[in-house]
Amino acid sequence: xxxxxxxxxxxxxxxxxxxxxxxxxxxxxxxxxxxxxxxxxxxxxxxxxxxxxxxxxxxxxxxxxxxxxxxxxxxxxxxxxxxxxxxxxxxxxxxxxxxxxxxxxx
Amino acid sequence: xxxxxxxxxxxxxxxxxxxxxxxxxxxxxxxxxxxxxxxxxxxxxxxxxxxxxxxxxxxxxxxxxxxxxxxxxxxxxxxxxxxxxxxxxxxxxxxxxxxxxxxxxxxxxxxxxxxxxxxxx
Numbered sequence: 278x279x280x281x282x283x284x285x286x287x288x289x290x291x292x293x294x295x296x297x298x299x300x301x302x303x304x305x306x307x308x309x310x311x312x313x314x315x316x317x318x319x320x321x322x323x324x325x326x327x328x329x330x331x332x333x334x335x336x337x338x339x340x341x342x343x344x345x346x347x348x349x350x351x352x353x354x355x356x357x358x359x360x361x362x363x364x365x366x367x368x369x370x371x372x373x374x375x376x377x378x379x380x381x382x383x
Numbered sequence: 384x385x386x387x388x389x390x391x392x393x394x395x396x397x398x399x400x401x402x403x404x405x406x407x408x409x410x411x412x413x414x415x416x417x418x419x420x421x422x423x424x425x426x427x428x429x430x431x432x433x434x435x436x437x438x439x440x441x442x443x444x445x446x447x448x449x450x451x452x453x454x455x456x457x458x459x460x461x462x463x464x465x466x467x468x469x470x471x472x473x474x475x476x477x478x479x480x481x482x483x484x485x486x487x488x489x490x491x492x493x494x495x496x497x498x499x500x501x502x503x504x
Contacts, residue, residue, distance in 0.1 A: 314428070331490075371430055
């Protein structure tokens with residue numbers, strides 16, 4: 278299953294609302310997760326089952342979607358949110374990641 | 384504290400072999416499916432392989448199928464990745480990660496810090 282994230286990169290300002298999309302080549306149900314990765318660090322789980330917020334993740338992060346179209350929304354960007362974001366499908370082996378979306382400061 | 388600690392990464396020649404290990408602690412290792420994920424320098428994440436809690440079933444990315452073997456020793460709380468016929472494109476940081484369960488897999492919720500494999504002559 279191919280996952281296509283858009284955009285591949287994004288410039289935004291602190292306080293902006295940002296949406297990243299992940300489109301799958303086949304239906305996934307809700308077997309999709311979102312990760313944040315900062316340089317030199319391991320990925321951090323943000324959202325699982327398409328829309329469930331991982332414990333400890335700020336509520337400004339939210340996920341939605343099912344089937345083939347999913348979104349990750351950050352309601353009000355904070356300085357610590359500038360990072361690269363990945364979606365991961367766990368519906369079918371081999372599991373696959375999207376290519377990533379790099380979120381940069383404008 | 385739930386922890387995963389990878390080891391075994393090093394410089395290896397093309398065509399060579401290497402075994403990575405991942406020591407787990409802070410949770411009941413035998414209850415969870417596990418995975419290896421890699422990241423080439425400056426590139427995105429690539430799922431490499433996954434294995435059920437019992438070790439009875441294993442899955443691979445097409446890019447490593449037939450060359451890599453995932454295994455686990457539940458008595459030692461350790462996950463392994465045997466890497467054979469290594470190629471330059473296998474150069475990456477390799478992460479060990481834990482699935483949320485062994486049945487309905489919704490995420491990889493715990494990650495190690497990674498071990499670096501460099502394939503070069």
